[in-house]
Amino acid sequence: MFDASAPRYAKLIRLEPEAAANVAEPPDGGFHLVDTTMMYAPQSGGVKRYLTAKRAWLARRRPDVRHSLVVPGARTRAEADGVVTIAAARLPFGNGYRMPASLTKWEAVLRLLEPDVIEAGDVFVPGHAALYAGEALGVPVVGFCHTDAAALAALHFGEWAEAPTFSFWAQAYQRFDHVVAPSRHMAARLADAGVTRMSIQQLGVDTALFNPSRGDRARLLKRLDLPPETRLLVFAGRPAREKNIDSMVAAVERLGDPYKLLLVGAGKDQSWSPSVVSLDFERDPVKLAGILASCDAALHANENEIFGLFVLEAMASGLPVVGSRQGGVGELIDASVGQPAENVEPAGLAEAIEALFARDVAEISRAARRRAETRHGWDATFEALTQLYGQLIGGRTRPPLAMSA
Template structure:
């Protein structure tokens, strides 16, 4: 793969003959406690600033960093600080006013339609990054009896919105297949990445671990991420309860469904990546029972820390976790997780730790972001394809509220 610097040459906006392109990332998935999408956009912003002349603007309902643009939105109760962009025309007007050369939409709701409107008005390419599996979210919202109906409706909506974009980015191969099966074309697999300098085994700190006040022989499991229903945190809590002493679960995050139990320690969301890396690297095993992950950024960060991972063998996690880096659990039963965790501790975890780190290094942002930049440049050279978004729309009442979170 070409180096980040070599990829800067001979492309629109990276020479004296052309002004630098302006990329606008529009997303609703941004709050004080948001994780994966926020770190993706922050990593992209920093990398573009260091390695290219591109201008990059993040547009979100919550603007808590310099140079961000705040989008009109309403507060979304019970979402952990997220806001919902609703007014399509106002959103499109705001995005147009930024005068972008390329727009990337980070969610498939009203903001996606507004991004398409703005791209159409400016005759520029529009990209969508698929961070959520709407079919699985819909099924979990309505329950088993109506799951099939909900999934079919979600699939129709996915096809309707994404078919207008010039390119759709799927963070995993399995998510790419889901989109293709739904009838979406122009899909490519564009994995997320990790800062392997920040998330590094050297962050491990015995002093930090001692501050928890736990016995030295404690087998400390850690989960970091949103406390959301699809993360199945109750499975982890029940698994550690089954295991008993000396196992403990440290859960770091925010959201409506935190785990609980006498062997569970809950800590608030950590905004500082360096402190988060110290925590993860200082624990024995990272655990994740989610079965709807489109990628699994927190799992990748744990692997970069050299922390073995026990995760559900489902969706995007299957492409990151296998028994060589920890354990891939075939089902979501607490006893299955308990067995996988205890079995991992029967053997030397040095091998899984080294292999986890090696696998994460292949996903370093300096590998993933040049590939993404190449895709952007191809779109800019080719220009947008004709699109008509006027007939397609969605209102906040069309989809269940959980899909907006």
């Protein structure tokens, strides 16, 4: 059995010996799951929230499963709570994200942790390292498809970038033992990429954390210096181009008073019109939940969203959602819990916002909360995933570890 405190482990991944000793052995009768991704930073969005929720759920519901997390950081070290960071350079203008560069080092860390199953949250250095480590160890590797890399490449670099990125993306996902898609939209993209070993598993939301009871509308309006008659829409997320922030801003500007848009995180360091109020990224989930529950409706304008975790958090907070009919968001909302927009151009969003407030917003808010409670709790997500991990582990025979110091 591999000894995590052995000097060769500390030497290979340059951990202090006392930090390396924090990597514990898996519990008897359980298995060791390692999650790895580059999409983990101080101001991360849905991927980090998914992993944080998974760690909490496993600790509470499946203490027999040891969970380790391998992510980029300022230096390579192991924390006492099972988080291992690997030194990676910060991306310029990347909101704290870091770009892993050493495939060899990343693979070495994964192999020396001796997982029984690995889940990769991307197909870049961590994803490829997971594939190589899984092959060397004889353990299954799951790819959770959190992003459509080809669509993002087209958006950021132009249409010329979509085809080569799609080819790279497709070839990587075809190599996983199993691929998880969070929506039918993403599953269709993966099927087009030739992925056959696949299942759909929607993400969830902590309905105790995101709860209408946390709302204090009067207090938030006072904090934002807005009058009581304000119709306050909110979006919380990264200031990424694909979030289509400009279209949301333009939609609210078209409507004018009493409509206002609150941007949490996405509006940082930007100068907006009087129709927009910005707050910094909120790291405290309790404070974020309080902000959401104090607003009147949520707004989402990415028609290519893979899933839309913010949408679930808003619904759980008792907010109706105005969003696209397309993509992952279109699978979460309908007229009973919000107002689907015909398009995400400013005119289309503005029309949908007006249509929502012409209806019984209070009843739609209650329906949104009920749907989050009945369909989207984290229990269903993680029970299905742990069952999948167990099935994959049972179908693989692990060879002896062969790695020289």
